Amino acid sequence: MNKLLNTAFAYIILGLGSGLFYREFTKATDNLGTHSQLNTLHTHLLVLGMVVFLVVLALDAVFSLSGRRSFSVFYWTYNVGLVVTVAMQAVRGFLTLDGQDPATTSAAIPGIAGLGHMLLTVGLVALFVALRAGIKDRNEPTDQAALAVSERSSRGTTHRLVAQPPMWRPALTGVGLHVGGHGELSSACGNPLRAARAICLWSRG
Incomplete structure (x- = not known):
């Protein structure tokens, strides 16, 4: 200069x-x-x-x-x-x-x-x-930064979609319910119907 x-x-x-x-x-x-x-x-x-x-x-x-x-x-x-x-x-x-x-x-x-x-x-x-x-070299870092932000945003969205549990999954998944004298009535193995039945039997017992 x-x-x-x-x-x-x-x-x-x-x-x-x-x-x-x-x-x-x-x-x-x-x-x-x-x-x-x-x-x-x-x-x-x-x-x-x-x-x-x-x-x-x-x-x-x-x-x-x-x-x-x-x-x-x-x-x-x-x-x-x-x-x-x-x-x-x-x-x-x-x-x-x-x-x-x-x-x-x-x-x-x-x-x-x-x-x-x-x-x-x-x-x-x-x-x-x-x-x-010179103009091309000056614009390259901006384009690379925009691409990196876009990739990070895409990875973050994919991670949230994979990590979020399905809304229909019940809280009783894998929980065994026992009632004294009747033994194990049911094991809610991820099935909503079986979990509901176990709760019904447990309330009757």
Whole structure:
């Protein structure tokens, strides 16, 4: 996380510095107010650099993105792509202020700028891959806890159903009734009818 914070801080320094440089450079060359790629150089550094890495820092704090291979791909690919992109912006801006057309000066300039944009795209795709894995890992403990609670609840219900005695089982199950002089009249061996008969005979005796 410190690496992300330091990266965001580096981009805010570069963004503010490029804005100050643009103003002083155009004043020194009598090109103040001339539209060029230098106009938006500081905006790209602040938004695509500082803001993006602060957002990624917050996402890393929630979903633990650091340490994943896809996140490392994002970090290095995105940074290289952003540096290449803003470097080509600076080159085009200097050529414009010098009175040249960047599109016709060299075919390598738009080609390298396009490569920078492709690297930015690859980096953002890798970021979404890391974010998807982080969300999946964050949801797994919740799903496992819910499954464990469900299993405990099911086992508890089954245990209560097995342990609870049937409602029709009489209290006299297995109790032998004896009457003095008549001997054993009956043994209630779990049969309600026999138990009732034993009670009847016992009351008569």
